[in-house]
Amino acid sequence: MSPDDYLAAAERYCEARGSKLTALRRQVLALVLSQPGVVKAYQVLADLQRERGAAAPPTVYRALDFLVEQGLLHRVDALNGFIVCPHFECAHEGLILVCERCGLVEEADATNSLDMLHQAAAERGFAPRRQNLVLTGTCKECHA
Amino acid sequence: MSPDDYLAAAERYCEARGSKLTALRRQVLALVLSQPGVVKAYQVLADLQRERGAAAPPTVYRALDFLVEQGLLHRVDALNGFIVCPHFECAHEGLILVCERCGLVEEADATNSLDMLHQAAAERGFAPRRQNLVLTGTCKECHA
DNA sequence: GGGCGTAATGTTATACAATAACAATCAGGT
């Protein structure tokens, strides 16, 4: 899906769920889309400053928080960064794979596998609400 | 296991695997042990400064990195913090449960469940080396 | 013991990440 298509789909998605994808938020989303892999907040900030002239950290953090809230982005704690969710429409549980050789970051839809984890948590009386699962290793391309 | 017993076991463990648990590293480990739940680097730094008079961030970060490397601590990315591993002796895959009500952080040994995740990753040609898995929710005590 | 190489620690400075607090603006409803 091209960035433009993604943006259009995101518009419709927010419209449908009653949240407002404002010009600023849309611009931030476009900036994230314009880069491959994981994107850092301060990188977005720098890009935004190039396009707008002035911007401060809260501006970009608020927009990123909104986008994560809507499910358009996922935050990757292990990297202090964000990735675009390729299938925000359908409810899903994310599993993030990080290649330590080439830096590739991809999202695997591992909904089934995660049931096991939730079960393991439930055995200890723990009720999970959200998750942040990262596997670090080597991707397909980088296998020695 | 008491902190003293833990420290003694850690000594033997490092000895056995040929790594050096120096006085500084041992002191940092003791400081982490002295606190419940998740511990932040700058908290350890403050404690260390109280005991030693002077210390800088690299000192505590290097010690923490060593302890994580040895498997005595786990880093919890989602919290920018560290927890003591209660069973560093046996190889295991960690799953960290974080209660958003009371702040409790515990480690569940979910080795079996994780096979599924690794399998999901393998299907994409990805070879996981290490992981950081966090579930956020409510613990047994905090269920409304 | 003296010299040597490596690992560990000390020191200073800086980079990177995130939020607090408050002001100004915008958009929709009455």
Add this chain to the structure above:
DNA sequence: ACCTGATTGTTATTGTATAACATTACGCCC
């Protein structure tokens, strides 16, 4: 026009982590 709540702007600060280089401690060979 007026009110209200959401969004954005602005300034300042706090928190997290590492770079770069100096110094010290330790094991080993001679």
